[in-house]
Amino acid sequence: MLQTLRSKILFYLVLISMIGIVIVSFFIQYGFEESFNSYLDRNREKKIDRIITEIEKDYRKNGHFTSDPVYGLLHENAMTDQLYFRLYDRFGKMQMDTSSIRGMLNSFGLTEPEPSGEEWHSKSYTLKVDQAVIGKLVAIYPEGLIDDEYTFIQTIQLYILAAVCLTIFLAIIFSMLFSKKLTAGLKKLSFAAGELQQHNLDIRIPLSGLPTEVRQIAVSFNNLAESLAKEERLRKQFTGDLAHELRTPLATLRSQIEAFQDGIWEPTPQRLQVSHEELMRLVRLVNELEKLLAAENPQIKLEKMELEAESVLAALWEMFLPIFKEKGVGLQIEETAQEEMFEADKDRLMQILSNVLNNALKYTPEGKNVTISVVTDKDGYVGFQIQDEGSGMDEEDIPHIFERFYRGDKSRDRKTGGVGIGLSIVKALMDAHKGLIKVKSRLNKGTSITLWFPQEG
Incomplete structure (x- = not known):
């Protein structure tokens, strides 16, 4: 597993993509839920403020609590938003209570059954008219989302999940394509290196379509192959030239020595001088080669x-x-x-x-x-x-x-x-x-x- 470079690139690209997608989707969902809950809280506070204003306005007009139109407004919030109220006068005596509507709605099947363990939250507000306390309003509402709100959040979560799945699928597809494209140049390089190892010095890597980094490696490889091909040509040329340089004096010496051995030539000083010159030519060649080897020694x-x-x-x-x-x-x-x-x-x-x-x-x-x-x-x-x-x-x-x-x-x-x-x-x-x-x-x-x-x- 993960033995090839492509598989490693694919794995890490997909891993990084999935981590990024999960983190982004988490923050999107968390941010949306927080924003939506804040919106619901502000909306609820506006409704409560409106009811308080209506109650205080009605009390200022009539001098006492009346059931119309205040009760209709409280009833409307109870029926539509599961926002229930209890209204108390300044002596603590209950004047209105819409929390009982919940049980009635459940009995008629007009609301979702109350989940077991559902928590309710209550908040009290002081009612005043001309700076005088006239009573208290207690708002009661369920903790968390209700009915359509919960359905809306579930729908959003479903869309987010679908987007995450689609994005992961696309990340895998594009990672596969990208890793294939990225490693294609390396495969060409690997193939060319194998050919070079088999002494195919004419191998070259095409540069078209390669990424910049791989292109630089390919250019270096092509230069290396060109250099090796040149060195091979020089080696062959050097071998041929060296053989040629050695052949002439050796052939001359051989013919002269054979002539001496067969009695064709007398070993006169002049003829021995010619043989000596050919011999010194060989000596000079060997000396020059030794000097060259010494000069090219990397440890010089x-x-x-x-x-x-x-x-x-x-x-x-x-x-x-x-x-x-x-x-x-x-x-x-x-x-x-x-x-x-x-x-x-x-x-x-x-x-x-x-x-x-x-x-x-x-x-x-x-x-x-x-x-x-x-x-x-x-x-x-x-x-x-x-x-x-x-x-x-x-x-x-x-x-x-x-x-x-x-x-x-x-x-x-x-x-x-x-x-x-x-x-x-x-x-x-x-x-x-x-x-x-x-x-x-x-x-x-x-x-x-x-x-x-x-x-x-």
Whole structure:
């Protein structure tokens, strides 16, 4: 019982609805009965006041109590409203009594039989004429409702009960519809999660008709499915690219070693050097993979310290100037106008900047320039901007350049000797620093990469 979310929602909606309906109906009935009783009491008091006025008026006119028209008025109230009176003069002698009419009406069957245990209420009123006491009037009436009054209240209660039953029925119907509509999106989500578990990465949840909260979950699920599908594609691509990267040097080494074994080649220093280069290519690939795994390790610990941007530029200048001169590419450092401080792991920082600079050097032809500058137009961040005048890249390639082994031009890294992991390491280390990367590039015009580091770690 109440095992499913829909049954729980339905149960609590119906429960809350019924509690609300019962409370509202109770207050309606209680308020109506109180108001109706107050109305009857006021009406009775008005009738009694009218009778008192008539008696005092008649006494003032005649100088004593007369039976006409006072008795007719008392008789009328006794017959219609079960309001009985006893009239006493100032000496306590009874002048009129209509309470006996009750028994006569019962004997003729003109009123409902008197219920057993019915209580009667009496109230005395002093009669005065010109401030002189002339007698006393005692009003006698049953406690509670009588005849038509009781029937009227029963009718109202019946209507209230019918309204309560109808409202409860409607509450159950609408609760069932609402719970079904509410859980429909969750059922879609549950089905999609099952499909995703079965490696159906193309599953998506339609967003139309979903409540806002469920829609947000569905959007998150669709984003998750898209991310998993992308990761799966990258995994397959990574496996294929890694196999491709390993296949070429291994095939070369195999053919050379077999040639040595079969006596086709003499193991001359030149041929051994070629084999050694292929072997070192494998070593570099493994080293790059190890660096990438270390950079992507969520447990990576950064030894952050306060650094000055100008000193970082000076270190890069000393480190890379000979390499750039060897290739014939100009390295320009733009000095900063003021001292800029930020926090970073110095070794990791140099690894990041070195990878980006090496990448810029690879794709910048001889006679062109690479420029490094410090930018500070972003609140709370210090940025290193590296601009080259190289081959650039298509705009559609920019979102993918940090993926492992990604190549917009499939022959591009072959020509430069790269393995396509350097920028993946940069992205992982920048994420560890909680930094940002901004890339701009135009094909055959060059590329600009800005690395933003938070000033406070």
